[in-house]
Amino acid sequence: MAVRAWGIGNYPFPNDDEGTYLAQAWAVQHGELAHYTYWYDHPPFGWMQLAGVSWLPSWLLPDLPTLTQGRIAMLPVAAAACVLTYVVGRRVGLVRPAAAAAMLLYALSPLAVVLHRQIYLDNFALVWALAAFAFALSPRRHLWHHVGAGACFALAMLSKETIGVLLPVLLVALWQGSHRSTRKFSLAGFGSGFLLTGLFYPLYALLKGELVPGAGHVSLLGSLKFQLGGREGSGSAFETGTDAHQLFADWLTRDPYLLVGGGAAAVLALAVRRLWPVALAVLMLVLVALRPGGYLPQMYVIQALPFLAICLAGTAQAVVARLPGKPHVRAVAAVAAALTAVAIAGPHWYDQDRTIAATDDNRVYRDAAHWLRDTSVGDRSKVRIVTDGVLWLDAVDAGYRPGTGVIWHYKLDQDPAVTKTLPHGWRDIDYVVSTPALRGERTNLPTLGALLAHGTPVATFGEGDGRIEILKIGGDA
Template sequence: MSTIELPARINASPRPAPGKKTRSVPDWLIAGGLTVLVLILLAWNIDGFPTASDDEGTYLAQAWAVQEGRGLAHYTYWYDHPPLGWIQLAALSWLPQLLVPSMIAVTAGRIAMLPVQAATLLLIYLVSRRSGMPKWGAALALLACGLSPLYLTMGRQIYLDSFAVMWILGAFALALSTRRHLWHYAAAGAAAAIAVLSKETIVIILPAVLLALWQNSARTSTRPWAVGSFFTGLVLVGGFYPLYAVLRGELFPGADHVSLIGAWQFQLMSRSGSGSVFDSSSGTNALIHSWLYYDQVILIGGLVAAMLTLAVRRLRPIGLAGAIFTLVALRPGGYMPAMYVVQVLPFFALALAGLIVTAVTRLEPRRDWWRAVAVGVFVAVALTFVVPRWYVGAERAVTNEDNAPYAQAAEYLDTRIADPAGTTVVVDDVLWIDCVDAGYQPDQVLWFYKLDLDSAVAERLPNGWRDVDYVVSSPAMRDNTSGLPTVAALLTNSTVVAEFGESEGRIEIRKVDKENAR
């Protein structure tokens, strides 16, 4: 593959005319101002859109367990995701809940994620600049990610992927450091390790971070030391989790205990796949179409840009990250999580901005009227194809009230149940913390999946569904009763005592009919 070098002039400021003084807007002001703009859009109606997901509730419950010192889960302990993501969430989530205790837990958790998104946007700008882009190109990368309707949707939600993306972008920024100190490279390795310990799936783009470091250290005689420093930081920080498993005797699979390697085997090999993206009936295909529903511009444009930037040396690490994400998404038979796109968006935005910078720089016409034509074409395309689509997505994000039924259900469970401490209630994970905060005993608030899939939870219910007092029926529960006979029996043998919302999005408080089984 031929290599295209970004011309040096993209980082050079034009010389001022004699007798004239020019003031360049500082990077911190551009990045800070644009980040504040995006954060306002993220925070506006954060409690109303999008609909709270069960995964958000699960991660919040894990963070609550860390805060309360109850272990790493509110259900049977095993090596799920590494715990560092939950620990970071626990450190951030206490303040919103303390300041506004009346809001539901998911809203408080979403507000706690705003500093993470702010750091991510600032790092996108920094990585752009250190990849050779001018200020306007770095601003374009930040806005391409931050204003995407897909980001305004997924960026509001509580996902461990957001922590991983923040740290891996930090690793890129350190690997591309213009000072090229060895401690920068060691810190890059440490940041990459923290990213993996926040969400292990980010490990797939470590080769892109290493490529950035390799290229950045090309002009020094310390490249071997730079690579060694990176791996030192990576191993010293990343090794704590396997060491924890070793000390507990839980590194390798065995009888009567969970194991770290066993969890990896489940995540990478034995977990049921979601099918091929090329199969119209597969879960992966449906998921990608749902992403495209929110934003085709950044996904399709970013994909093309990532492939093309592989030919641009300074942008090749970004292109490689985008290419790896794409290949993993296209693999047949693998499992595709709904939040996978959270990791993809920043790198597609970086690739898209980098490609535009390269085109403008290399194809910049010598005559001003050609420049005006090029700018006019770009603005026309943006106004015709990008702005209308993004406006609709942004309007949905700031106006929809999808979570009102959850807030009403949480208030009912808090005020209308006579004896919360003596009541056993089955919920989805969105309302788990709200029930605990309302006075229900943590071991009597049961995540519906665990009724049939967790033997420790089943032992608490010797009479099965008859030991449950209330079940809170939500879309997440109603859509996932296959293979969960106890949950199905609960929904069949219960009566609606309160209902919030309409149609498929309704939340029902159902009292279990213990005497009249159907």
């Protein structure tokens, strides 16, 4: 946890999704599901949890940028995932040292460290999914544990729906974790917990009259259709130049040892029956990631990391256990395997984790947040300013009017509730906080492009493509 916490507000560079989820958590704290029209882009339970854990950092450390406050709030989520990795390792037959090794492999992997720092719904979903596996594999085989497994996995999907690909694997774990004579009750209990918990989401949409598409309103099924087939694919991971290929390359640069070693161990783990659930989880997630033409998000790998670590530790334990000789010989072999792993991966992990802890990529965002809070621009309740998702909540905290006073740049051309307040288009805006994420959308959003073309810099933070500029709108370019 110290590795995750050191410099947590400085690295990595913010992803606009982080600001979006923070703003949606702020909306939950104020009695809404989203800071603009909730259009069922994801189930809301993820940012409901974020709302529950983010109030303490914002109360204790009010002077920090909201991004840093939100990342601090992710630390207990990361801690829970590490503990549950140990528990699941024990439930699939790992001895205590092997389960602890799996937890350390997961906890110290540079890929896990950097992704756990970020405010992603996948981190919440993973905790619930690991809890579901822990319940399903409980050695007590209690019916209520299997009901709990179903409820936990429903909460995982209500945190981030993409983790639903693990449902078949969880059923395999439940089959292993239940007794033959009572298995039908276990399956029925699991199904009850899963359905009764998961159906709250479509029931909400139904009661709102927003389950199916229709004129003048958003809908759950319409958004699901967009998520499944309306998004541009990431291409093939095997084709150079595609987004998927670049994403795999970035993951492997961070940590080739856990990804490649864990993937190979997952294949070998299929020979060990108790390891089937974690091995199948890895293989299922890899197959989905490698499917051609699908959309592959940056944070997708979060779901696979603990299962990769357990596969590595479990396979090593299985190999050592099959060595001939007395117990002390196997103990020496286990220590030798651990030292070999440290010698191979340790230097790379140390360099990567040190870079994560010591690098400061986010000074420009901190400076922009301070500008929003400290610079006088007149009556902030009447000033209209456009920001990206990351700085939206900083502007709200600084006193700008949420929604149509401080405007998330995506909403300029896509939300009728916003566009109807802009009868003169870009001329109705006073300032734009021009960030890399915002400039990247200028060709897709005509009003945003016009704003950037008619803005005059009044403050600039940083240089090059990573700079942030405060643009005052008016006149010609």
